[in-house]
Structure formats: C-alpha cells, structure tokens
Amino acid sequence: MMKRKDENIKLSGKVTIGATISFPETTEDQAPAVLFIAGTGPGDRDGNVGKFKLNIYKMIAEELTKAGVITIRYDKRGVGETEGDLNKSGMWDLVDDAQTALEYLRSHPNVDKEHIYVLGHSEGTMLATALNERTQVAGLILLCGAADTLENATKYQRELMYEEFNLEKGFKGWLLKKLNVVEKSEKNAQKIFNRMVETDKDMIRIQLIAKMPAKWFREHHNFDLFGVLKNTTCPVLAINGTKDVQTRLENVYEVPKLVKGPSEVHAIEGMNHILREQKETVSIQKIKGFYKSQSNEPLHPELMLTITNWLKKVYNKESANWRLINDHVKSGCNITSS
Incomplete structure (x- = not known):
C-alpha cells in the first residue's frame, strides 16, 4: 500500500x-x-x-x-x-x-x-x-x-507586440512610427534567427551581451x-x-x-x-x-x-x-x- x-x-x-x-x-x-x-x-x-x-x-x-x-x-x-x-x-x-x-x-x-x-x-x-x-x-x-x-509561436508574439505599437497614440505613437520601430524590430529578429540557423555553434552572442541558444533554435527549426x-x-x-x-x-x-x-x-x-x-x-x-x-x-x-x-x-x-x-x-x- x-x-x-x-x-x-x-x-x-x-x-x-x-x-x-x-x-x-x-x-x-x-x-x-x-x-x-x-x-x-x-x-x-x-x-x-x-x-x-x-x-x-x-x-x-x-x-x-x-x-x-x-x-x-x-x-x-x-x-x-x-x-x-x-x-x-x-x-x-x-x-x-x-x-x-x-x-x-x-x-x-x-x-x-x-x-x-x-x-x-x-x-x-x-x-x-x-x-x-x-x-x-x-x-x-x-x-x-x-x-x-517554436517559430510560429514567437512570430505570433511579435505580431501582437507590433499591433500594440501601431495603436499607440500621442508622442509615443508618433515616435514609434517615425523611427520605424516595427520594421526595424522584425528585421533584427529575422537577422538573429538566420544567424542561429546558419551557425554550427551551440550558443551565439548578440551585441557581445545577450546569449542566444542557437543549437536549441536550430533543432526546433529543423x-x-x-x-x-x-x-x-x-x-x-x-x-x-x-x-x-x-x-x-x-x-x-x-x-x-x-x-x-x-x-x-x-x-x-x-x-x-x-x-x-x-x-x-x-x-x-x-x-x-x-x-x-x-x-x-x-x-x-x-x-x-x-x-x-x-x-x-x-x-x-x-x-x-x-x-x-x-x-x-x-x-x-x-x-x-x-
């Protein structure tokens, strides 16, 4: 028992x-x-x-x-x-x-x-x-x-974020649009994803600070x-x-x-x-x-x-x-x- x-x-x-x-x-x-x-x-x-x-x-x-x-x-x-x-x-x-x-x-x-x-x-x-x-x-x-x-889920989360950016009013909304934050953010995300897929390293660094689990992302991608x-x-x-x-x-x-x-x-x-x-x-x-x-x-x-x-x-x-x-x-x- x-x-x-x-x-x-x-x-x-x-x-x-x-x-x-x-x-x-x-x-x-x-x-x-x-x-x-x-x-x-x-x-x-x-x-x-x-x-x-x-x-x-x-x-x-x-x-x-x-x-x-x-x-x-x-x-x-x-x-x-x-x-x-x-x-x-x-x-x-x-x-x-x-x-x-x-x-x-x-x-x-x-x-x-x-x-x-x-x-x-x-x-x-x-x-x-x-x-x-x-x-x-x-x-x-x-x-x-x-x-x-994994890729579809992270893409969905970014899309929700961008929708919120586009709905911002006033000076903040104007600044986000003026600086093309949505376009730049998505371009940067794709750049990072491409680096992780193309490398054979387990981990990469972004701007010498952030650690990105390249092996993990690459295996999910495949x-x-x-x-x-x-x-x-x-x-x-x-x-x-x-x-x-x-x-x-x-x-x-x-x-x-x-x-x-x-x-x-x-x-x-x-x-x-x-x-x-x-x-x-x-x-x-x-x-x-x-x-x-x-x-x-x-x-x-x-x-x-x-x-x-x-x-x-x-x-x-x-x-x-x-x-x-x-x-x-x-x-x-x-x-x-x-």
Whole structure:
C-alpha cells in the first residue's frame, strides 16, 4: 500500500537530473503515471522560472496524486539539481532528459507501465510529441502549444507586440512610427534567427551581451512537428486558453486533423498561458508583470477537471485507481499556489 508522498530523486541520463516523484494514496500495487515536460526557459521542477514563482507543475501534480496518479517532474538543464548549461542545450538534449525520466517510470515497480502519459506545457508540447515518436506512450496531454512550432509561436508574439505599437497614440505613437520601430524590430529578429540557423555553434552572442541558444533554435527549426503529429496514434488531449497571448488559440483545432489516434480538444474560456483565470485584457508588453501578480492565484477551475475527466476515459482499467480518478472528477478540483 502506497501513502501519498513526494520523493526527491536523482536520475542518471546524459546529465544527472534532479526530480520529484509523487505517489498517491492507493490500495493497489501499481498506478498510472504522468510525466511532466516544462515550457521554455530555465524552469525548475515546480514550474518556477527565476522570479516567477508560479508552481504550475507542482499544483497539477498535487491534483493528479489526489486522483490516484503517480507523477514525475524535473529541473531543466542547469537549473536546481540538474547538471548542464541550458544555453548550450538543444531541443534533442531536452527530449533526452524527458526520456530518462520516462524510462525511470517504466522501471518503477509501482507504475502501471501500460498507462504512462506525458504532459507537455508550452514548448513541452513539442518535446512531448517528439518523445512519443521516439518511444510511444499511453497518451499525450498538450497544454498551451499543441500544433504550434517554436517559430510560429514567437512570430505570433511579435505580431501582437507590433499591433500594440501601431495603436499607440500621442508622442509615443508618433515616435514609434517615425523611427520605424516595427520594421526595424522584425528585421533584427529575422537577422538573429538566420544567424542561429546558419551557425554550427551551440550558443551565439548578440551585441557581445545577450546569449542566444542557437543549437536549441536550430533543432526546433529543423523539427517536422506536423509530420510527427501525423504519425501519432496514441490518445491526445489538447488544451488552449482563450486569453493565451503566447500561442495562437486556433492551432489547437488542428490536432484532430493531424493525429491518427483519438483526440480531444478544449479551448478553456479565460485561461492564460500560465494556466490561471484571466478576466481582463492584458498588453503583451506588460504580460510578465501580470504573470508575477498571479503567482498566488489557483489554476483555472476547468483545467484539472478537463484533464482528470480525460484520464478517466483513457485509463479504462477497472481498479481502485480508476475509481479515484472518477471520484476526483465528480468532486471537482481547485488548488492554490503555495
């Protein structure tokens, strides 16, 4: 019999990875499991990036363990207890780390090896899709980024920024137009992207100060996300939020057109990229400050209900764990950051 607990562990892969595996309270020897793959940036296992203490993945993990599911989440390269340098790491290095965590789950005696799911958030949706092509899992949960490439997502964010520039009034608006800020900004962005694609270095410097992860961008650029999705046969849950300004909402509806296996798509009203409820419209120029102000806010109330409901459908094994998921769906869930 397992008691609900968190266990901090070290995983041996291409680098040593710091991780947390969380166990539910269950009467069975084995339970389904979910592996978390984080979004872009130097994030820790809980979903915190620098000053942004968001605890995204910690909160989701706590809800899933209540539903009878084992979870594992880990620090990204060069963060927390994980070795390496994120600036010099490529997309496939990050997939390697996810595979290390997946293989650990597959070897764990308490994990139902036929029911290991991968949850990717933001860039993690791309990495989860790539991981599933390499070694198929029981299902994919793609949050805020399904059917969206890195280049398309960053282009969308720049377009929103330029729209805001063009709407500026008064002296600021006049100055932006006079200095051709939109045209110069886009030209500079394309110049940087071309440098990263054309170089064979892991990292480049822009104006001798900013470090740009060239290997990471180059490997994303060369990754055929849509081709891989077309070969995906496992069940897929794709969720976007209507207030997300970091990925295009309508892309989520491309998932059923691409994948071969069963898929379910949700656009959660009022959910933003950090999985919180957002009622107001927020400028993309001020989005970081707004995210920081939401640090102590709970997850969007519909998010975990949607995830656990889907797990109930795909994990169709009659067991105590299945009943735990079913009971959790009925009771609803809403957890606050701590």
